[in-house]
Amino acid sequence: MPAQILSGKEVADRILADVAKEVDSLARSGCRPFLAVVRVGDDPASVAYVRGKRKDAARVGILSEEHTFPEETGQEDVCALIDRLNREEGVHGILVQLPLPPHIDEEAIIERIAPEKDVDGFHPVNVGRMVLGQETFLPCTPHGILMMLRHAGVEVRGRHVVVVGRSNIVGKPLANLLLQKREGGNATVTVCHTATPDIGSFTRQADIVVVAAGRPGVLTADMVREGAVVIDVGINRVEDPSSPRGYRLIGDVAFEEVARKASLITPVPGGVGLVTRAMLLWNTVRAARLAQERRGG
Numbered sequence: 001m002p003a004q005i006l007s008g009k010e011v012a013d014r015i016l017a018d019v020a021k022e023v024d025s026l027a028r029s030g031c032r033p034f035l036a037v038v039r040v041g042d043d044p045a046s047v048a049y050v051r052g053k054r055k056d057a058a059r060v061g062i063l064s065e066e067h068t069f070p071e072e073t074g075q076e077d078v079c080a081l082i083d084r085l086n087r088e089e090g091v092h093g094i095l096v097q098l099p100l101p102p103h104i105d106e107e108a109i110i111e112r113i114a115p116e117k118d119v120d121g122f123h124p125v126n127v128g129r130m131v132l133g134q135e136t137f138l139p140c141t142p143h144g145i146l147m148m149l150r151h152a153g154v155e156v157r158g159r160h161v162v163v164v165g166r167s168n169i170v171g172k173p174l175a176n177l178l179l180q181k182r183e184g185g186n187a188t189v190t191v192c193h194t195a196t197p198d199i200g201s202f203t204r205q206a207d208i209v210v211v212a213a214g215r216p217g218v219l220t221a222d223m224v225r226e227g228a229v230v231i232d233v234g235i236n237r238v239e240d241p242s243s244p245r246g247y248r249l250i251g252d253v254a255f256e257e258v259a260r261k262a263s264l265i266t267p268v269p270g271g272v273g274l275v276t277r278a279m280l281l282w283n284t285v286r287a288a289r290l291a292q293e294r295r296g297g
């Protein structure tokens with residue numbers, strides 16, 4: 001039986017409808033949510049992300065501003081911009097696109113962002129709060145994946161989830177959220193990475209496989225159990241002269257063959273990425289609301 005497609009569009013549209021309502025309510029009290037995006041260089045997945053965010057923000061009435069630096073920009077210039085954005089009352093969310101070029105100290109940049117404006121949920125304070133199960137900005141991609149599973153009626157509790165990838169922005173926080181003793185969690189979680197020998201021996205045991213490796217073809221049909229749920233996070237560029245941009249985006253999963261075996265699978269494009277964007281705007285309106293409350297509004 002070929003898999004059903006778990007589309008990100010439907011999930012994202014629902015979230016964005018809620019976000020738009022919250023934007024209206026904030027606007028009535030004189031507050032317009034504002035997101036600042038900082039990009040250094042031209043990482044392809046970041047370019048795709050920025051393009052999509054701008055579109056979604058405009059659609060729900062969130063103001064967004066992009067600061068784009070050339071690849072060779074130094075640490076101090078990026079820090080100076082973050083300091084300024086931290087001070088600006090009208091800026092509610094700050095997102096620095098990752099990865100940063102190798103000469104820039106990524107950790108120092110993330111720590112520079114005021115935690116209350118860290119709509120990515122990457123600041124150590126927010127990561128700590130998340131791990132402890134406290135209220136905070138949840139990282140957008142892992143949170144979006146939980147929303148997609150819930151939307152599709154996929155029960156996570158008691159299931160074995162195998163996550164391929166352990167980055168700070170996807171794999172690690174996702175594994176943590178799935179593990180937590182609360183709604184949307186309670187899974188048994190295995191995390192694979194480049195030091196894992198024979199990843200297939202783990203993914204074949206999974207009820208749910210999430211792939212966030214950043215390499216096409218990391219998950220093939222022989223690596224999944226019949227009826228598994230497959231979530232593809234990867235965003236990879238492949239040349240395609242027939243497409244207007246000269247390239248198209250594909251995920252990390254060998255989609256055609258895996259779809260023949262899985263029960264449910266997310267597409268790329270049109271999957272996790274769209275929901276990630278919606279969760280970011282969700283965090284942005286929440287940051288705006290919290291800022292307004294702090295000012296006594």
Ligand SMILES: NC(=O)C1=CN([C@@H]2O[C@H](COP(=O)(O)OP(=O)(O)OC[C@H]3O[C@@H](n4cnc5c(N)ncnc54)[C@H](OP(=O)(O)O)[C@@H]3O)[C@@H](O)[C@H]2O)C=CC1
Binds near residue numbers: 164170193212233
């Ligand atoms: N759709 C969306 O919303 C988003 C998509 N992305 C995309 O998802 C992908 C992953 O992103 P990100 O987590 O930031 O990437 P990173 O490159 O930071 O991390 C990749 C992780 O995957 C592991 N890995 C890489 N290759 C393999 C392999 N062949 N087998 C097993 N493990 C492997 C790495 O292991 P090790 O730690 O050992 O190096 C690492 O832990 C990228 O394509 C990115 O563009 C990212 C964020 C959001």
Ligand SMILES: Nc1nc(=O)c2c([nH]1)NC[C@@H]1CN(c3ccc(C(=O)N[C@@H](CCC(=O)O)C(=O)O)cc3)C=[N+]21
Binds near residue numbers: 045048049141271274
């Ligand atoms: N600080 C930071 N936070 C991130 O969350 C972050 C990041 N840096 N760096 C890059 C990766 C990648 N990422 C994507 C999110 C959505 C789409 C997305 O919207 N994809 C559309 C396609 C868009 C298109 O076609 O251009 C889709 O899959 O349908 C893509 C990529 C977030 N990331």
